[in-house]
Amino acid sequence: AQTVTQSQPEMSVQEAETVTLSCTYDTSESDYYLFWYKQPPSRQMILVIRQEAYKQQNATENRFSVNFQKAAKSFSLKISDSQLGDAAMYFCAPGGSQGNLIFGKGTKLSVKP
Amino acid sequence: KAGVTQTPRYLIKTRGQQVTLSCSPISGHRSVSWYQQTPGQGLQFLFEYFSETQRNKGNFPGRFSGRQFSNSRSEMNVSTLELGDSALYLCASSLVAGPYNEQFFGPGTRLTVL
Numbered sequence: 001a002q003t004v005t006q007s008q009p010e011m012s013v014q015e016a017e018t019v020t021l022s023c024t025y026d027t028s029e030s031d032y033y034l035f036w037y038k039q040p041p042s043r044q045m046i047l048v049i050r051q052e053a054y055k056q057q058n059a060t061e062n063r064f065s066v067n068f069q070k071a072a073k074s075f076s077l078k079i080s081d082s083q084l085g086d087a088a089m090y091f092c093a094p095g096g097s098q099g100n101l102i103f104g105k106g107t108k109l110s111v112k113p
Numbered sequence: 114k115a116g117v118t119q120t121p122r123y124l125i126k127t128r129g130q131q132v133t134l135s136c137s138p139i140s141g142h143r144s145v146s147w148y149q150q151t152p153g154q155g156l157q158f159l160f161e162y163f164s165e166t167q168r169n170k171g172n173f174p175g176r177f178s179g180r181q182f183s184n185s186r187s188e189m190n191v192s193t194l195e196l197g198d199s200a201l202y203l204c205a206s207s208l209v210a211g212p213y214n215e216q217f218f219g220p221g222t223r224l225t226v227l
Contacts, residue, residue, distance in 0.1 A: 033213050043201060045218035052213075091156065098169035100146060101205075101216060103156035 002027045006092055006104035013082045014112050020067075021077045021107045023092030029053075033095040034068065036077045039106070040088040048090070051075065079109075087111045115140065117206050117219035125225045131192040134222045138185050138206030144168075145187040146216060147179060150201040159202075162187050163210035191224075199226045 004025045013019035025034070036048040051059045051068050058066050063083075067076045075094070079086055089108050093101040118137045126132050138145050147159040158171040162181035179189040185206075191198055201223050205216035 035215075037218075042220070044220050045203060045205070047215055047217075050215060095213065098161070100158040100161055100169055100171065101148075101156075102158070103148075105155045 002029075002094065002102045004092055004094060004102050004104035006090075006107050008107045009105070010108045010110070012110045012112060013079070015082055015084060017082055018078060018080045019082055019109065021079075021090050021092075021109070023075045023077070023104055025073050025075065025092070025094045025102070025104075027073070027094055034066075034075045035093045035095070035101065036064070036066070036075075037091045037093055037103075038086075038088045039091065040085075045091075049077065082111050084111050084113060117204055117217055119202075119204050119219040119222050121222060122220065123223045123225075125227060126194050127227050128194055128196060130194050131190060132194060132224060133188055133190045134202055134204075134224070136187045136189075136204030136206075136219060138187070138204075139217055142206035142208055142217070143185050144207045144210040144214070145181055145185065146205045146207075147187070147189050148203045148205065149173075150203060150221070151197075151199070156203070159189065161210060168210050194226045196226050198224065200224060 032053045034051045038046045049061045063080045089106045092104040144163045146161040150156045161169040165181045181187045201221045203221045204219045207214040207216045
């Protein structure tokens, strides 16, 4: 079965600083996508960034970037220039073999002004 | 373009009752997935529908069922409610089915079972 591990239940970052959220996963698939979703207190899940597993180049979306290590099955999210609005739960989610998302337990990110 | 909508947003039921939740996907999206979110188990996949057919199902008892209509709207039903069914139920839609498609989530339905 596919599993996802987010080893940091909670993280804290100072506004304008950089923070990295870690994620490791286990899959038998050779081709898949990986996603980071953000869930603010409103509970609305918002896609932050996605990575195609067949691409070696790490995805970047404005202040968000990933460090994807396919062999190590590691998919970390880096948030640069952290803003107060980045405070949320962050979920790592590889795409399952049938199309469903497999979610980690999440990392609660706090941003200090 | 309107996002994914879910109704109702909040629901309170008692044990033994049944409940139906509704999800309207983004216009043009044909795949709808359902997830259950609880503090203990986190986010768990319930099932996915594509073109009115259940394409994939998670590890939930038969009390949980769903369907999709020709306009891609989906409903999920939970019969004989248990206290442990209290959760946030999230619906997500995507253009087509498969592991490569971005899923867009609705705001969720908060179900409380008393």
